[in-house]
Amino acid sequence: MNLEKLPLPDCAERDWARRAITILEGDGRRSADTHLLAPVFEGLEGISIYLKDESTHPTGSLKHRLARSLVLYGICNGHIRQGTTLVEASSGSTAVSEAYFARLLRLPFIAVMPRSTSRQKIGEIERFGGRCHFVDSPGEVYAAAERVATETGGHYLDQFTFAERATDWRGNNNIAESIFEQMQAEENPVPEWVVMSAGTGGTSATLGRYIRYRNLPTQLCVADVECSAFYDCYRTGDRDTTCAEPSRIEGIGRPRVEPSFVPSVIDHMIRVPDAASIAAMRVLSDRIFRRVGGSTGTNFFATLSIAARMMAAGQEGSIVTLVCDSGARYTDTYYDDGWLNARGLDIAPWIEPIETFLARGDASVLWP
Known part of the structure; x- marks a missing residue:
């Protein structure tokens, strides 16, 4: 029987995922x-x-726990890879925590939030290297976050959908x-x-x-x-x-x-x-x-x-x-x-x- 000699898959992405999970586990222990x-x-x-x-x-x-779980969930499902832009719809605290984890993993991060969000939270996101995308109404954040993720080829973390399943209850x-x-x-x-x-x-x-x-x-x-x-x-x-x-x-x-x-x-x-x-x-x-x-x-x-x-x-x-x-x-x-x-x-x-x-x-x- 002649078998086609296909090359084995490149393991670079899996290697990155293993390193990323090790970093997240370290934060969890600390x-x-x-x-x-x-x-x-x-x-x-x-x-x-x-x-x-x-x-x-x-x-x-509290959102520190959620952010780590959402990022882990994205990596383990193959949605977050090396260089993936992370996007979230957030009024502040979740985005602050996600910006922290994005910096740990050297990934770009964009937070979609209402303009009314407190300046302190916006400043914390930016200090962690995140970028803020503002909308006029809280109800606009969902569609805007999906659009930003699509435009950047990124991953929408979507805390409002995945919060109850990303954490091991x-x-x-x-x-x-x-x-x-x-x-x-x-x-x-x-x-x-x-x-x-x-x-x-x-x-x-x-x-x-x-x-x-x-x-x-x-x-x-x-x-x-x-x-x-x-x-x-x-x-x-x-x-x-x-x-x-x-x-x-x-x-x-x-x-x-x-x-x-x-x-x-x-x-x-x-x-x-x-x-x-x-x-x-x-x-x-x-x-x-x-x-x-x-x-x-x-x-x-x-x-x-x-x-x-x-x-x-x-x-x-x-x-x-x-x-x-x-x-x-x-x-x-x-x-x-x-x-x-x-x-x-x-x-x-x-x-x-x-x-x-x-x-x-x-x-x-x-x-x-």
């Missing part, structure tokens, strides 16, 4: 376990609140596994609740799936914001729900129901007023001696709501929520009273009731 904070709130008798501080990642936010040191392992030596090691806001929906999907996979009694509460489609989708089951107004809390809330949002693994949802999110952000920042971002305020306010309901029912136990990013990115926005006033956000009516609840456990001041 930054995998973030701190689990346990602040004391005198008024919450019988309730322990824990904060998984994702702001300590090298790129300063069964474990492999994902955020859920990290939380439950760090809780093992605590007085109430299995949380009654984990509370998380939704941006892509990927983290809440990972948490909800892991809880079920490990057969834990923990329940998952997802916090949403005023201008977002997620809460209404959860309440009605309609995945075609949209919201015309853009979210004022950066990184969470979306104008459409993203593909990565999985309502079936969520036990409860709370919609938090934007002013309450920012008030809770400032109160928590004072209590833990570091500034946190607006989405952390949303998480914290929803956590207090769960705590109040547990106390009213005579329940005790632990609740875990997340510090999503540092407040350093929001000095010109959420920490600027003039910026808040210009947008009609009055946080004063929320500050004192939150402080009163934390100090005395009087939930009636917040939830009459």
Whole structure:
């Protein structure tokens, strides 16, 4: 039998992929376990609140985990090769983290984002060597990112579609596994609740799936914001729900129901007023001696709501929520009273009731 003597395939691309994955694994080992904070709130008798501080990642936010997973997913599926331009639709934190990984792998990176994105985040993307492509409306980012990827011959990372599948929800040191392992030596090691806001929906999907996979009694509460489609989708089951107004809390809330949002693994949802999110952000920042971002305020306010309901029912136990990013990115926005006033956000009516609840456990001041 005569066999055609074809040359063996060039292994250069596979060699690059192996080197790239080694680099990403190294970053994972260096930054995998973030701190689990346990602040004391005198008024919450019988309730322990824990904060998984994702702001300590090298790129300063929860999105560091997602960005690494998305890049790994792209490489392992053969979509990202040596020299591939990475493109993302992002309001900031995901793009900051992806720009970091693009620089590690020496790949070009373009972030497609609304013009309203904070200058701090834009500056961080550019410092990592990324480029920003601006659109006027948050709803335009999806099509614009696809177009930019096509024009550059690049790869659209698409966090909103792939966030829930790029992360191994069964474990492999994902955020859920990290939380439950760090809780093992605590007085109430299995949380009654984990509370998380939704941006892509990927983290809440990972948490909800892991809880079920490990057969834990923990329940998952997802916090949403005023201008977002997620809460209404959860309440009605309609995945075609949209919201015309853009979210004022950066990184969470979306104008459409993203593909990565999985309502079936969520036990409860709370919609938090934007002013309450920012008030809770400032109160928590004072209590833990570091500034946190607006989405952390949303998480914290929803956590207090769960705590109040547990106390009213005579329940005790632990609740875990997340510090999503540092407040350093929001000095010109959420920490600027003039910026808040210009947008009609009055946080004063929320500050004192939150402080009163934390100090005395009087939930009636917040939830009459």
